[in-house]
Amino acid sequence: MQIAYYPGCTIKASARQHEGAALAVLRALGVELREMEEWNCCGVVHSLTSDNLIRHMAPVRVFARLREQGNNEVATLCDMCFNTLARANQLAHEHPEQIEAMSVTSGGELNYDGNSGVLHLLQILRDRVGWAKIRARVRRPLRGLTVYPYYGCKLLRPSEIGIDDPETPAVLRDLMQALGATVVEGSLQTQCCGAYHVVDREELVAGRVAATTAQARERGSEAIVLSCPLCHFNFDTLQPQASAPLPVFYYTQLMGLAFGLEPGELGLDAHHTDLLPLLEQHNLIRPKGGPA
Amino acid sequence: MTITMRAGSGPDELLHKVEVLSEQHLANCYQCGTCAATCPLAAQMDLLPDMLIRHLLFGLPGVLERRTLWVCVGCESCTDRCPRGIDVARIIEALRQIRLQDRGDELAVAQLPDAARELPPIALVASLRRHTG
Ligand code: SF4
Ligand code: SF4
Numbered sequence: 001m002q003i004a005y006y007p008g009c010t011i012k013a014s015a016r017q018h019e020g021a022a023l024a025v026l027r028a029l030g031v032e033l034r035e036m037e038e039w040n041c042c043g044v045v046h047s048l049t050s051d052n053l054i055r056h057m058a059p060v061r062v063f064a065r066l067r068e069q070g071n072n073e074v075a076t077l078c079d080m081c082f083n084t085l086a087r088a089n090q091l092a093h094e095h096p097e098q099i100e101a102m103s104v105t106s107g108g109e110l111n112y113d114g115n116s117g118v119l120h121l122l123q124i125l126r127d128r129v130g131w132a133k134i135r136a137r138v139r140r141p142l143r144g145l146t147v148y149p150y151y152g153c154k155l156l157r158p159s160e161i162g163i164d165d166p167e168t169p170a171v172l173r174d175l176m177q178a179l180g181a182t183v184v185e186g187s188l189q190t191q192c193c194g195a196y197h198v199v200d201r202e203e204l205v206a207g208r209v210a211a212t213t214a215q216a217r218e219r220g221s222e223a224i225v226l227s228c229p230l231c232h233f234n235f236d237t238l239q240p241q242a243s244a245p246l247p248v249f250y251y252t253q254l255m256g257l258a259f260g261l262e263p264g265e266l267g268l269d270a271h272h273t274d275l276l277p278l279l280e281q282h283n284l285i286r287p288k289g290g291p292a
Numbered sequence: 293m294t295i296t297m298r299a300g301s302g303p304d305e306l307l308h309k310v311e312v313l314s315e316q317h318l319a320n321c322y323q324c325g326t327c328a329a330t331c332p333l334a335a336q337m338d339l340l341p342d343m344l345i346r347h348l349l350f351g352l353p354g355v356l357e358r359r360t361l362w363v364c365v366g367c368e369s370c371t372d373r374c375p376r377g378i379d380v381a382r383i384i385e386a387l388r389q390i391r392l393q394d395r396g397d398e399l400a401v402a403q404l405p406d407a408a409r410e411l412p413p414i415a416l417v418a419s420l421r422r423h424t425g
Contacts, residue, residue, distance in 0.1 A: 014412040041417065044414050049382065051313060153367040157371070158366070158368055158372065195367070197398075199404065
């Protein structure tokens, strides 16, 4: 299976370990993501007002490039890119006149009809690969490891483009269970982490992160598993100092471990919180300097 | 006796602008407070989303000066859960846009701390987009 791939800026910066782990895991499942030859920033946030067409230009341009490169479907790992692209796609589909207006201001180069598919990696895993095949690929089940899946906003809302039920999502739970992990859940799984407030209102993010990690701990979780590179940064760097932080994993890293892939491919050391002690405790990696 | 809830034409005009930009009809709100109850950042707001709508409808002054406009991160929990189908996130985005057009940018790139360079690009771009016109 081959799918065109839009990485987005953050996957190439602070979330490189997520991309590395994703590509390794997909290789093991026989899926190839082919990076678009040319791409630009998606614009990150979907503009919500009626007279701000210019802000839809960036994602629409991504689709125009996709078409030029002969593709009709694009995959992404980043939740924010996914949300922005899927909404721009929907806008183009429902309001061709707005794309037309944008095209006129940009010298007529933007032709796009809104008929491409946008796929988040979690949708590929659930809907194309399937849990059965993933379960069958597991070599080292995550037995005994208890995780709290965190969804945040952009995967689920608005529901017209969300990949799962916005109130009771299941995709991360089902994936973790396929890998053999124990899953605990709670009401804060789908509540925003504070997102871009990390830039200049860090205390807002710290408050959300503290509440969510407290709930995860209370339920008996040993780690947070998530998808979004911005949520990841926030949970990885802004947990309260009072107790040892909960390790924060991308789901792709836990997949790689369960598949028995080389830990070196999974970027386990690229985090602020130390992931290794927990993995050693559950015999998921060999202790440093220990017997081979 | 006539009771006038609005002082002059200003607030009416603001309500109209918000309705056009957000494509929402604010009078549909029946003030159930679900939006406020669901908002993860409500504790940091100086006017809860349901109150914000009420203030706009009554033409009360000062809505554009509220911290709520900048605290709202656009997570759309409120939008998703409003039983009247009101897109509250769009209403707040419209207010931000009106404020930015009136007063200019809220966040100057030059003011960002050095540490901002370590941040994920999506954080920086999203923040800039929400704080600049
Ligand atoms: S949830 Fe909807 S109807 Fe209820 S107060 Fe908020 S905007 Fe009004
Ligand atoms: S979109 Fe804004 S007001 Fe609505 S729940 Fe999220 S932060 Fe609160």
